[in-house]
Amino acid sequence: MAKWEEIAAEKRKELAASISDKYKVPETKLPAASVLDVSGVPAMLLPKEVIDITEQTGTELVAAIAAGKYTSVEVTTAFIKRAVLAHQLLNIFTEFFPDLALARAQELDDYYKSSGGKTVGPLHGLPISLKDQFRVKGIDACMGYVSWIGRIAEENSTIVDLLLAAGAVFFVKTNIPTSLMAAETRNCVYGQTVNAYNRTLAPGGSSGGEGAIVSMKGAPIGIGTDIGGSIRIPSSFSGVYGIRPSHGRFPYLKVSNSLEYNEAVVSVDGPLAGSLDDLVLFSKALLSEAPWKHDPRCIALPYTDYELPSRPLVFAIEATDGIVTPHPPVLRAIKTVADALQKAGHEVFEFKSYKPEVGTELLIRAWTVDGGANIQGDLDASGEPGIPDIMPFVKGFKSLTMPELFTFNKDKLEYKTEFLEYMNAARSPSGKPIDAWIRPVGVPASVPAGQLKLRYLGYTGLLNLLDYTSVVVPVLKADPAIDLAAPAPGSGADREVEQKSWEDYVPEDFKNGPVGVQIIGGRLEEERMLAIAEVVDKALKA
Structure with a gap:
């Protein structure tokens, strides 16, 4: 074994030893x-009292506590x-610290008892999972490198506090994937995480580990990050709800990251959850702590419930962006949403x-402003090869000079202005x-x-460039029949990528792969888009 392989193997042993x-x-x-x-295995193998609790939403649980x-x-x-x-079935964990969690839970219970039934806050007693890059004091945060x-954290990420x-x-x-710059979840330390439904x-x-754990109801809410989807x-892909907020709405201070301090396109953090109510619960709870007083990049914008107009809403439906046409399950999901909304009386x-x-060309420039030096440097430090997924962001690009960066910033602002x-x-017919814009999350229903x-990441990545709010609502599962x-x-403008993407589509290979859609609004419209996402969700369930 190479030295890096020995170090990675020792880390896996450490994780295994932490799981009693x-x-x-x-x-x-x-x-x-x-x-x-x-997805149904927990109900067959876990005690009834465990299932009774974990089948509830976070919103229901905080009320019950x-x-x-x-x-x-x-x-x-x-x-x-x-x-x-869930970890035994899907390989989800990077760090597991139940003793720390139970000590914290006992402190909360002691406070509740001694205070005569008062709670610490709106999330009192609720377990939440974290993507590996979030820092927890005393816990490692290797981020797949x-x-x-x-690299034991000496302090918590601000959002954790x-x-x-x-x-x-x-x-x-x-x-997570090594470096985070992949729509997969595998690395040379912890290996491959897989999908609960296939x-x-x-x-x-x-944030694939978060998608996996929330889909298995191993956590009611998980926190992920998003720089391109x-x-x-x-x-x-995991059949859960999620929100990509605009930059500055939720705190990102002291979060480990690749391409840290790259302002060409900025990563944001946000929740994944089993229900829309839990996205609202999380957002309200976090913003009630006034993150703008702790992270200078946060905007002083408290959570305000959005009241929908009484009229029918207007939805702009984009089935394909004209560059790469989505696979049949995704096109069916878009049609399902459009039909449900129309049936509910909306335009x-x-x-x-x-x-x-x-926008896609600008996005690629934004992701590669340093020519891949940051990621390659962290790989070279151990000698690990990394994973093939991230190599497009490491090879084939040169770093931008300062004049080139200025030109890029000009081009980006001009495009965002024209888009706005x-x-x-x-206008509708x-x-x-438009009240909301609906488009696919990606070309396929998951990937092997x-x-x-x-x-192709254009369906999500474009919104990172624009910094628009986007809520994902699950719609259906791929069915080869x-x-x-x-x-x-x-028909797509990128014929080569479209051809390869459709060659990848073997219906049986994607069986049961969940498909969601994006409900999109402008910058800093988190409350409005959560309210509109509820309209979409109710229409689908009806």
């Missing part, structure tokens, strides 16, 4: 590797057990976004302005695990 047998389901009871859909129905220790223990089973192993103040309990950190598929990335892609119309090819003017001027086949194979449509 008292939390594990015996290996003999686990389903065979040939069982692909394991506040009412004295459950203690935080009971709730935390239940999620620890369910999360461990071998050279980062042993604020959520603790709101009453949260943290117990686990979850897997274990030959990936849960998305880079890293909350939204796992939300869609929907076909829509094309403004020059997406220009285009959206402001857009009846002459009404470890095969690097998410070839319905979503039949077809030749590449040949």
Whole structure:
């Protein structure tokens, strides 16, 4: 073994040792590797009291804890057990610290008892999972780099501190791709995380561990980050809800990162959850702690409930951006949403976004301003090869000079201005302005695990460049009996990528892969888009 392999193997042993047998389901009871859909396994293998707690939303649980129905220790223990089973099935964890979590839960229970039933805050006693890059004091944060192993956090990320103040309990950190710059979840330290609904598929990335744990209800809420789709892609691929907020709404201070301090396109953090109510719960709780007083990049904008107009809403539906046409399950999801909204009495119309090819080109320039030096340096520090997924961001680009960076900033601002003017001027056939823009999360319904086949990130990445708010709502699961194979449509502007993407589409390979859609608004419109996403969700459920 190379030295880096020895270090990685030792780290995996450390993780395995942190998972006590008292939390594990015996290996003999686990389903065979040939069982692909394991989403229902927890109900078959875990005690009834664990299922009763973990099947509830976070919103329901904080109310139950506040009412004295459950203690935080009971709730935390239940999620620890369910999360461990999820890890046994999907390979999710990077760091596991149940003793720390249970000590925190006991402190909350002691406070509740001594105060006569008062809670610490709106998240009192609720377990929340963290993407590996969030810092928890005393816990490692290697972020999939071998050279980062042993970087024990000396302090919490700001968002962790604020959520603790709101009453949260943290117990686990979850897997990511090396460097974060991939829509997959694998690295040379922890290996591959897979999808709960089809274990030959990936849960998305880079917040794929969060998508996986939330999809298995091993955590009611998980926190991810997004620089090109890293909350939204796992939300869609894992069949959960998620929100990509605008930059400056939620605190990002003291969060580990690749390409740190790159302002060409800025990473944001936000929640993934099993319900829209929990996205609202998280957002309200975090913003109640006034993050702008702790992170200078945050905007002083408290959470304000958005009141929807009483009239029917107007939805701009974009099935394809004209560059790469999505696969049949994704096109079916878009049609399903459009039909449901129309049936609910809302106005929907076909829509094309403004020059997406220009936005995509700018986005690639933004991701590669340093010519890949940052990522390559962290790989070279240990000698690890990294994973093929990230090599497009490391090889083939040169760093921008200062004049080139200034020119890029000018081009980006001009494009964002033109896009805003285009959206402001857009009207439905009846002459009404748009309430929300709906588009796919990506081309496929998930991707085969470890095969690097998410070839196009324009559907999510464009919104990072624009810094628009986007909420993902799950819609359906791929069905090879319905979503039949077809030749590449040949209508996309990038014929080569479209052709390869459609060659990847073998209906049976994507069986049961979840598909969500993006509900999109402008900058800093988190409350409005959560309210409109609820309209979409209700229409689908109806």
